Amino acid sequence: MPLTLKISQGTIDIPIEKYKGIALAVSGGIDSATLLYIMSEYIHENNLNTQIYALTVPNKTDSASGYHAQLVIEFVKRKFPVYIHHTIKSTIFDGGNKNAVIEKWVKELLLADKIQCEMNGVTANPKDPSFKFVQPKNPYVKPLIAREGKPKKYKRIGELDLHFPFANIDKQGISEITELKNITTKLLLITKSCTSPVYYHCGECWWCQERTWGFDIKYQQIQNRQEKTLPKTTQQKLHEKKMKLTKPTKDNILKI
Numbered sequence: 001m002p003l004t005l006k007i008s009q010g011t012i013d014i015p016i017e018k019y020k021g022i023a024l025a026v027s028g029g030i031d032s033a034t035l036l037y038i039m040s041e042y043i044h045e046n047n048l049n050t051q052i053y054a055l056t057v058p059n060k061t062d063s064a065s066g067y068h069a070q071l072v073i074e075f076v077k078r079k080f081p082v083y084i085h086h087t088i089k090s091t092i093f094d095g096g097n098k099n100a101v102i103e104k105w106v107k108e109l110l111l112a113d114k115i116q117c118e119m120n121g122v123t124a125n126p127k128d129p130s131f132k133f134v135q136p137k138n139p140y141v142k143p144l145i146a147r148e149g150k151p152k153k154y155k156r157i158g159e160l161d162l163h164f165p166f167a168n169i170d171k172q173g174i175s176e177i178t179e180l181k182n183i184t185t186k187l188l189l190i191t192k193s194c195t196s197p198v199y200y201h202c203g204e205c206w207w208c209q210e211r212t213w214g215f216d217i218k219y220q221q222i223q224n225r226q227e228k229t230l231p232k233t234t235q236q237k238l239h240e241k242k243m244k245l246t247k248p249t250k251d252n253i254l255k256i
């Protein structure tokens, strides 16, 4: 039985059981992290020997992706002890093309008979009109054209099966999956979507705006939780301070 997940945007089917080896580009972002998580959970729960080959290609616009991808893989492996072979091929210094690097790597694994399929965590652009992109003042990385329209969920190129399980799912759909699996907060903390070389989350670029939109409710919940979980002593101290300022004590009255 394939991996099946039902969410409000549709059904996600991933025929993992058909393959002995699967290639997956793990970018350090939340989409590929979610895909890696659900694949690994399925492999673990069904006691399969499937080998996952993960590749991260840091480039100039996401130089920290190798770090975030490692955090993701460590998290998933601790939760589900499955086989994940991780490779990092940086193009930061030689300016190489990311997609060309991934393509070459997949071809080599296919020729070596290590994989029969490639999974791709690409998601759809926001479907809901509530997403309103505000153009940043500085130059920014635009969304991929491949995410527009109705992309295919499956392709076969030569001997390789290519699956795009999230092709028709947008960021709100991804947040629905992470909520189902109870990993939203964890993934928001260890992944990075922003393309700014300076900030972890610049809040302005297309990817930041999409992420904030997709996970809006959760961001608010985290914020509220952080306020509520202040150590009791601090809360008490604040309360006492406030009381002192508003209600004069016996000492204050005497001083006056």
Ligand SMILES: [Zn+2]
Binding pocket: 193, 194, 195, 196, 201, 202, 203, 204, 205, 206, 207, 208, 209
């Ligand atoms: Zn950003």
